[in-house]
Amino acid sequence: MSENAVIELRKVGKWYNSYHALRDVSLTIKKGEKVVVCGPSGSGKSTMIRCINRLEAHQTGHIIVNGTELTDDVKSVEKVRKQVGMVFQNFNLFPHLTVLQNLTLAPIWVRGMAKSEIEEIAMMYLRRVRIPDQAHKFPGQLSGGQQQRVAIARALCMRPEIMLFDEPTSALDPEMVKEVLDVMIELADEGMTMVCVTHEMGFARSVADSIIFMAEGTIIESGSPAQFFENPKSERTRQFLGQILEH
Numbered sequence: 561m562s563e564n565a566v567i568e569l570r571k572v573g574k575w576y577n578s579y580h581a582l583r584d585v586s587l588t589i590k591k592g593e594k595v596v597v598c599g600p601s602g603s604g605k606s607t608m609i610r611c612i613n614r615l616e617a618h619q620t621g622h623i624i625v626n627g628t629e630l631t632d633d634v635k636s637v638e639k640v641r642k643q644v645g646m647v648f649q650n651f652n653l654f655p656h657l658t659v660l661q662n663l664t665l666a667p668i669w670v671r672g673m674a675k676s677e678i679e680e681i682a683m684m685y686l687r688r689v690r691i692p693d694q695a696h697k698f699p700g701q702l703s704g705g706q707q708q709r710v711a712i713a714r715a716l717c718m719r720p721e722i723m724l725f726d727e728p729t730s731a732l733d734p735e736m737v738k739e740v741l742d743v744m745i746e747l748a749d750e751g752m753t754m755v756c757v758t759h760e761m762g763f764a765r766s767v768a769d770s771i772i773f774m775a776e777g778t779i780i781e782s783g784s785p786a787q788f789f790e791n792p793k794s795e796r797t798r799q800f801l802g803q804i805l806e807h
C-alpha cells in the first residue's frame with residue numbers, strides 16, 4: 561500500500577452478471593483527504609463506494625483499506641467495516657426503532673457495548689448533528705434532513721476513520737440540503753477521511769481536496785477542484801459540467 565494511503569483501489573473490476581460496472585478502477589485516498597465522486601447516472605459511482613466496504617464484492621483487482629485487503633474472508637470484511645461508516649441516499653433507518661435505538665443497535669449487538677455507555681455517546685452525536693430533542697421519536701416523525709443527520713450520527717457512533725456518502729442530499733427537499741451539508745463540512749474540518757458521491761458542486765468546490773469524474777465504469781479524470789472546474793482535461797468532463805452547472 562502506498563505511503564499514507566487509507567484506501568487503495570488497484571485495477572478493480574466489477575460485473576453485475578455480464579454488465580461491466582467497474583473497469584480497472586485505480587485510486588489512492590490519503591488519511592484526512594476529502595474526495596468527491598461525480599459523473600452521469602449509471603457510471604459506477606455507487607458501485608465503487610459500495611465495494612470499499614464490501615456491500616458489493618469486486619471480482620478483479622485489489623481493494624485495500626488501512627492495510628487490510630478486502631477478500632471473501634469474513635474477517636477482512638469485519639475489520640474494514642469497523643473503520644468505514646456509510647451514509648446512503650435514503651437514510652436506511654429502521655422505521656420501527658426510535659432515533660436513539662437506531663444509533664445504539666449496532667454498537668450494542670455488533671460491538672457488545674453497554675447500553676448506558678453507548679446511549680451517552682449517541683446523545684453526544686445527536687447534539688453534534690443538532691437534533692438531541694428528536695432522540696425518542698421515530699424516523700417517520702422527522703424531516704428528511706433530520707433523518708439524514710440521524711444516519712450520519714449513527715455512522716459516527718461506530719467511531720469510523722473513514723466516512724462514505726452516497727448521494728446524501730439527493731433525496732432531500734432543497735431547504736434541507738444545507739443542514740446536511742453543514743454537518744458534512746464540520747466533519748471535513750475535523751479531519752475525517754471522506755469519500756462523497758454527490759452532485760453538490762458548491763460542496764465539491766469548497767470542501768474537496770480532489771474530485772473524481774467517472775463515466776461508464778472508469779475514472780475519466782481526477783484532480784483538484786480548481787483543475788476540475790477551471791481546466792478539465794476531458795471533453796466528457798466539460799459536457800458533464802456544462803449540464804450540471806446550468807441547473
Ligand SMILES: Nc1ncnc2c1ncn2[C@@H]1O[C@H](COP(=O)(O)OP(=O)(O)OP(=O)(O)O)[C@@H](O)[C@H]1O
Nearest residue numbers: 576577579581599600601602603604605606607608
Ligand atoms: N445490483 C445490481 N444489479 C445489476 N446491475 C446493477 C446493480 N447495481 C447497479 N447496477 C448497474 O450498474 C451500473 C452502475 O450503477 P451505479 O449505481 O454504480 O451507478 P451510479 O453512477 O451510482 O448511478 P446513479 O448516479 O444513477 O446512482 C448501472 O448501469 C446500474 O444499472
